[in-house]
Amino acid sequence: MIPVSYFFGLSLLLFALGIIAFFIKRDLITMFMAVEVMLNAANLAFISLAKASGSLSGQVIVFFIITVAAAEAAIGLAIILLVFRQKKTIKVEEFRLMKG
Amino acid sequence: MGTLLFFLLGLLCVGSVLGMILSRNQAHNALLLVLSFASLGGLFGLLDAPFIAAVQIIIYAGAIMVLFIFVIMMVNLKEGIRPERKVWTIRLSAGLAVFLLIELGLAVKGTLASIRGEAGPAIGSPTELGRLLFTDYLYPFEITSILIIAALVGAIVLVKKKKDER
16 A cells, blocks of 8 residues: 555645746746646645545535636636737736836 | 556656647647546546536536637737746745645645545446436526526627727
């Protein structure tokens, strides 16, 4: 039997990689993908907790997280498309609307 | 057998996310992300959650990534974005990641210490999950449906072109 701590370790590693990808990447779409990676790391942690505690609530919460992530992806990608139409680019360096 | 599978899937998952960090092509990034989500689905299966594994593969690796690929197709960059990385950005992000890793590791350690010993078999079959979803979690479920409708309408309204713009 695989110890649950292995899964937790993998989930932590994925979350850290997601953070690094979010800050290193320069285009909006890949940054958004990094957010999805972080969400999935949280999902993995929830499911391993459900396994460790012997309760199904963790799995139900993952179900909700996946649903909300789908809604978030739809809205986020719509916003990225809007930004692309206005600025003709998705590089984050070009977006300086809030910088005076 | 199970441990071998865990290491195989975990390596696949982490490796494809690393590839996503290193690659510059967005379409490749999306495909690597599909690989990563699919191997995560396998890991969910290892954790006695077959239904969530199926949902992960159908919704994440299927629907959400198709949405991403559509947007990549519409945005249509000729070549990948040159990484004009400043060194301090990488250092800052690595530092933040390590800091959060340590902090979360401490939190997980505490959680694992408190939870040990009361593990029981809980296989997430669709029947059990559905029963839980429509009894204990009925209100969150209904609220989620409202959220989905709002997101759907919002996405359409946001992206729709106005008549005089054409």
